[in-house]
Amino acid sequence: MTTHFTDPSLDHISNKVQAGERLSFDDGLTLYNSPDLLGVGSMADGVKRLRHGDRVTFVVNRQINPTNLCVLSCKFCEFASKEGRPDAYVLSEKDMLDRLSPDLREVHIVGGLHAKWSFDDYLNVVRIVKKNFPSIQIKAYTAVEVDFFARREKLSYADVLRRMKEEGVVCLPGGGAEIFSERVRKELFPFKIGWSAWADVHRQAHKLGLRSNATMLYGHIETLEERVDHLLKLRGLQDETKGFLSFIPLAFQPGNTGIVQRPASAVDDLKTIAVSRLMLDNFDHIKSYWVTVGEETCAMALRFGADDLDGTILEERVMHAAKAGSPVGMAKERLSRLIREAGGVPVERDALHRDLETAAA
Numbered sequence: 001m002t003t004h005f006t007d008p009s010l011d012h013i014s015n016k017v018q019a020g021e022r023l024s025f026d027d028g029l030t031l032y033n034s035p036d037l038l039g040v041g042s043m044a045d046g047v048k049r050l051r052h053g054d055r056v057t058f059v060v061n062r063q064i065n066p067t068n069l070c071v072l073s074c075k076f077c078e079f080a081s082k083e084g085r086p087d088a089y090v091l092s093e094k095d096m097l098d099r100l101s102p103d104l105r106e107v108h109i110v111g112g113l114h115a116k117w118s119f120d121d122y123l124n125v126v127r128i129v130k131k132n133f134p135s136i137q138i139k140a141y142t143a144v145e146v147d148f149f150a151r152r153e154k155l156s157y158a159d160v161l162r163r164m165k166e167e168g169v170v171c172l173p174g175g176g177a178e179i180f181s182e183r184v185r186k187e188l189f190p191f192k193i194g195w196s197a198w199a200d201v202h203r204q205a206h207k208l209g210l211r212s213n214a215t216m217l218y219g220h221i222e223t224l225e226e227r228v229d230h231l232l233k234l235r236g237l238q239d240e241t242k243g244f245l246s247f248i249p250l251a252f253q254p255g256n257t258g259i260v261q262r263p264a265s266a267v268d269d270l271k272t273i274a275v276s277r278l279m280l281d282n283f284d285h286i287k288s289y290w291v292t293v294g295e296e297t298c299a300m301a302l303r304f305g306a307d308d309l310d311g312t313i314l315e316e317r318v319m320h321a322a323k324a325g326s327p328v329g330m331a332k333e334r335l336s337r338l339i340r341e342a343g344g345v346p347v348e349r350d351a352l353h354r355d356l357e358t359a360a361a
């Protein structure tokens, strides 16, 4: 089917997409700058349909954020706290177990970098989950945490990751990537790892057979050039390792940070999903994260290239600390309805993006 674009600069890109040719940095910028939102979206939807048809996946999951105490003070983060502040917390073993139930497929563990916790304390969180709920798959610790454990214990990334795998971690979340721009890093998160260390952690994880995700935090002070560069860096790493499961664009929630007045627009959210699908030709899954974009935009994103909604989550803290307007969790039935309303077929998956029937086999 030929699509008629209102923006003629999309014709050339559409020809490349149809011929299965890889898009360039300039193509990425042209897509982002195009006023033809529906044209960009229909191209991305076409690519999504070729890979996944009408299927849209989700997982019955839960997030556990063991502590918000963090040695870092990233300007964009409203989740992190310091000792003595009224909002500071550390979950007890009981707190963690109270949040879990055997019907969960995945638990996503991520939290602050606690000044007094050893690597073993972090591993213990994994042990507690594994011992009490052996059937729940554990997605744990971002590259930022892995780097923190490695420095603290004077271990290599590979050693840290091997220990995590031995305790039962099956994949790593994609957090901590923020935006791979040194300019933005110096401004917003100068003490956090940048691209090179982030990439190395994921490279080592993939070598050990651990799969992982990748994210991009957008809608703050980054430029469109920096977003496209971020996507190309990830595409290059995926060419090298083939270990990434999914890509998740995270719309920045400004809260009280003062960095920007309001979150990215729905148009920007939808374009970011579409551009990600078109540029990341070697990523199977593009997630529309309802927590940051809200339910309405999230459903529309399913016609703009997204094929996954993450999950039920039940208690999201990181974005809600920054006043995200979405609910903190969603029932499985509500997620399915959202998918059906957008014309998709809901498919429940596990943490490794396998359909449930396959996973059970």
Ligand code: V47
Pocket (backbone or CB within 6 Å): 076, 077, 078, 079, 110, 172, 173, 174, 175, 176, 177, 178, 213, 214, 215, 216, 217, 248, 250, 251, 252, 253, 254, 255, 289, 292, 310, 318, 319, 322
């Ligand atoms: O790295 C922090 C982001 C990330 C804010 O891998 C914020 O399946 C928006 O990575 N507004 C952690 N974002 C969450 C994360 C994630 C989420 C869902 C699924 C997966 C996955 C990973 O949250 C951080 C940072 O980029 N973040 N503060 C904020 N105010």
